Amino acid sequence: MRSPRALLGIAECFVVVLTSSVAAAQPSEAPAAPISKQSQACIECHEQVTPGIVADWRTSRHSRITPEAAAKKPALERRISSTDVPESLRSVAVGCFECHGLNPAAHKDNFKHEIYQINVIVSPNDCKTCHATEVEQYGTSKKAHARGNLAGNPVFHGLAESVNGVQELRDGKLVSLPSSDMTQSESCFGCHGSEVVVRGMKTVKSDFGDYPVPDLANWPNHGVGRVNPDGSLGACTSCHPRHSFSIAVARQAHTCGQCHLSPDVPALEVWEESKHGNIVQSLGHEYDWDAVPWVVGRDFRAPTCAACHNALLASPTGDVIVQRSHDFGARLWVRLFGLPYAHPQPKSGDTSIIRNKDGQPLPTTLDGEVASEFLLDVKEQAARQGEMRKVCRACHSTSFADAHFARLANTITETNAMTLTATKLLKRAWDGGLADRSNLFDEPLEKKWVRQWLFYANSVRYASAMSGPDYVAFKNGWWDLSENLRVLDEAIRAKSPPEHR
Amino acid sequence: MRSPRALLGIAECFVVVLTSSVAAAQPSEAPAAPISKQSQACIECHEQVTPGIVADWRTSRHSRITPEAAAKKPALERRISSTDVPESLRSVAVGCFECHGLNPAAHKDNFKHEIYQINVIVSPNDCKTCHATEVEQYGTSKKAHARGNLAGNPVFHGLAESVNGVQELRDGKLVSLPSSDMTQSESCFGCHGSEVVVRGMKTVKSDFGDYPVPDLANWPNHGVGRVNPDGSLGACTSCHPRHSFSIAVARQAHTCGQCHLSPDVPALEVWEESKHGNIVQSLGHEYDWDAVPWVVGRDFRAPTCAACHNALLASPTGDVIVQRSHDFGARLWVRLFGLPYAHPQPKSGDTSIIRNKDGQPLPTTLDGEVASEFLLDVKEQAARQGEMRKVCRACHSTSFADAHFARLANTITETNAMTLTATKLLKRAWDGGLADRSNLFDEPLEKKWVRQWLFYANSVRYASAMSGPDYVAFKNGWWDLSENLRVLDEAIRAKSPPEHR
């Protein structure tokens, strides 16, 4: 293996070879995009030191089309939304330096690597250069605010701490220590996103000598609400992973399932059990996962998460069914995820601003009264349900879709009632001194209550929303909802003085 | 988008175009089947208003071959079993109206839609027009009776109610309300099948104006024992979903897994863990999922649920290994699913007629004595095991298969013993007044007992039957069987007066 420094000198003579091998590897839908001199230099070394990254990029659309050519596509087929891509980027492939060299002044993780100034992390603010609409939509969503909505909410943060802190015995009693940054980053903030902090520079030893690189805390991380070293929120790689930036991967249910998993958010598993998931798992190999727009019946038949929640869908006759949105709540009216009750979707993606009637940063009171001021009104709920109905209607009758929605509404009412009953039982325990409400989440009785809404009621609702019968019934479903209530009741009685049992 | 009413007038001029596009999209194994005038009219509108349905149908065999041509296939390749298909259906594709227009007098959900009388639901009785043998086999199976076997059995129905009913606190005590029809339809009856009731007509608003449609209760639903508006039992779409009626989908394990999932029936997960599932998940993309007969070694290698339980299998040399059956119990001798004990398969698919020695509608007494009169005798059990052995023998030696069966028999004995011990413990609690036997399923102690047989013993048996070692051991397996017994014992002792602890 030649040293990367030696290779830098001979980078340019490889250009033709590289470009043509890309063209050979991929069906060429456009003349191969020229690679910039800077990115060529990156590739020369990294093809040897991190060959997987380079090979991944070579499979990407970024490697094959220039922003200029991409912008000339018919509007419905276009994947680029910015109209002001800088001149210097327009006519080259979207290569290493085109992304990692952007906005250096904003990036605390910018550093000199060989002869170029680059950033470790490419942030949504960088992607915005070409994908402005998508980044703007995403920026207003709950996803972009996922870190702050957890870290900045004392109630939820308390729940996270009661889960992630190491517990020790002190004077015979369990004491929970503050959770470590490292554990947080791979636990709750593994999905919600960490705050990546640049602690300074450090030296990395490699086969080619020592390299100075930024010393990043709380990284690697690709949580959806990651706070980046340029201050922007999010990680486009959450769903378009690594260097292929694939729309096909983003449309697969597995991708969403990295975070939307049981027991708290069993979206992936419920979908897998549903007829939709059944069909996709059986016949998905026949689908065209890359097509834009995504044509119902031609490119795909049964939907994945992306089809219902964010993709631009069209009919075979070319009519738009729904527009693309990177605010993944744009077609949602109700928030199934109970905190502790299911409730109308919040108006703002930043939910840390919500205060319920009792002053708590929760969308409902502990008794279930909604904090209406911060939540969608009835009209907007209807509008969003209307968007979702359009998706359903591509394959189902209005009558079918409406009956489905009515059933979901009933499920929300009933599961909220089951949470309310659990809350009443817990309040009895708190009031009777059998549990201590100073921390809502750390005692066995309280944890049973959390299970009721966070695991069981949520599972039933997700299962109702996507028709996964086993999750309604037995897999963290009604079986558990009803059993847990009986067990909670009995546990409280067992701790009560005899006259209250 | 043109209005559907306008389109009706120009339907016929599209025929040639439509037919040829179908031919182009699919490998033509026969001359394209002509589409009836009625179905063309449906397609003209629905290609716009529900494009997914039409596109799905276009991928189906129904769209490509007439019943007449299908009936001319060699016997082993034939997918149509009726010999008396009405003249009017014989020489056209099996399109919208050919199915939705059948037997109008029998259908309470028949209504006039535009210019045709159609049914919302196509029932097994309708499918029987071409698939008589399959519908007859299915009709005698436990699947067809799945709703009645649950709803019509007071013991099982009581279990379902104790799971699905909303619980409220009244005078400080938990009270379970009757479960709602909507929850039942998506919970237990999501798999078992709902009773679809026509409440009258209602008006649906669409972009094309108001449409009168039947108002159906307990729908959508595609449970295997659905009671249809024509009185027939079942939903062929449970396994051949939506409008592609695909045999390939029905042969995939995901399809069965929509209902046969842990914790009560972990067939899918056990299979996925098994060597069979391992191989199919690794190499299944090389299989021919559509071939009839399904040739071992040529079309597929390791089996899915369908291969062992119902498909017509042949050897590469053309010998029939086993005949197709749509009674999915036809190759089963023992019923692993404990109620509460594993027992010989019932003679009739209608199990609500069973009475044990104690008069309960259960295949065994609570002490495990089988209700022999209603269950297969030893000879018939041997015959059915013989059928299954033929499947095993396609890839395994007789010695291998027999050793496997012997081990399963041992597992049944041992897991039944573990259920019996749990039952003895519970009886002690009942007898001692620590639990109330008036409802067998609603108290924490009773729920532990239910877990013993419904979740843990069942898991071990399914895992033994299909060789999924982790489900035998740790995933709701022996670990849980043995732990639950100790926990049940300790819980009873804790509630007992000190002299009985």
Added chain:
Amino acid sequence: MRSPRALLGIAECFVVVLTSSVAAAQPSEAPAAPISKQSQACIECHEQVTPGIVADWRTSRHSRITPEAAAKKPALERRISSTDVPESLRSVAVGCFECHGLNPAAHKDNFKHEIYQINVIVSPNDCKTCHATEVEQYGTSKKAHARGNLAGNPVFHGLAESVNGVQELRDGKLVSLPSSDMTQSESCFGCHGSEVVVRGMKTVKSDFGDYPVPDLANWPNHGVGRVNPDGSLGACTSCHPRHSFSIAVARQAHTCGQCHLSPDVPALEVWEESKHGNIVQSLGHEYDWDAVPWVVGRDFRAPTCAACHNALLASPTGDVIVQRSHDFGARLWVRLFGLPYAHPQPKSGDTSIIRNKDGQPLPTTLDGEVASEFLLDVKEQAARQGEMRKVCRACHSTSFADAHFARLANTITETNAMTLTATKLLKRAWDGGLADRSNLFDEPLEKKWVRQWLFYANSVRYASAMSGPDYVAFKNGWWDLSENLRVLDEAIRAKSPPEHR
């Protein structure tokens, strides 16, 4: 169907046909390998009596290439490592008799079948004839010793017995009977491997008459540490199943997942949730699963278990990234699997020799002190981590990989601390007479302690090692670690005299 005995006589005339049909079915990369006379005889009958086996073999590399031709491949592409393949085997396909006829004197399961002496089980010692390096590597690994490491360790064996034994009520008390061989073989030893014992001969009845065959106990079984009738350890078919001996199957995560599943070893599920798994599940159909060496970026992009843990990986430029090893611990420095604490990997694959400071056959004391003498020292740990880092480095920066390893190290420390706290609680119960330490695993309090390390701490560690955030947090993760500790504490208090609550 003709009788197999009749067919034996006409076996040879089929040779040409058979050989050419194989050639037609498979892309021929070499002249079709001739089939030996003996194997032809086997095939003639077994193509009829067990057609799946024969068809499976026909898809194998064994059927298409002779050892002689295989040995001439360039070194990096070679799958055969022995240089002393016997003359008689060199120039024929690796057929039935070439494997089942090996080393008859060593095989207690050798018997005369029709006109040949064959063995029922082909063992690693037989495979060694061509694959010496692989079998030697495997033979020193924990996998080969998996049975003895469990059965020969009184502590672990006690755990297995407390799980698998049938429990009965005697004098009102639960008594655990010794577990049966059959249950053991499908439970713990389903993965760890059974000891296959030849009990003598028995007669099997078939359509062609009675056949004498060896009577094997504890079989079928393909656990990784199976004790074979020739005394060798292991089952190559654990990962290269049945008669296709596929490297593609062995590289799929499902294969490892047959045993490495939650709740004790959730490797498969964590990988599925990880970005690696997400990408493979989305794009794996584009990979070349058969290529040797496995080229990062060309043949595959995101890794499966095999890529990180054992495959020979090369870069697109032909550099070796890591060598193949069939000791699956060769790139591992730490053993995540807590017994009860995570600890450095053992020096020997035979862990039954380990003794901790307290004389127990455990790699740590119950307080977490490691049995250093039997475990890798710091230098060897660093060397092995270096091997794994090479794999990471194919796609990630050194900085990325090191930050990942640092986080894992922190997770190990913290989860070990959570196990220690649970152990201290349990010791309090033992010391206070609330539980009986004579058996460490059979009482409810003890089972909660086992859950702490075997299920929850393990899950967090596997999830940290492969970045599956939900398993760190909620799926048997920190939620359960912290809840279980509180529940254990409360359960002990409830059993304690009032002054100690």
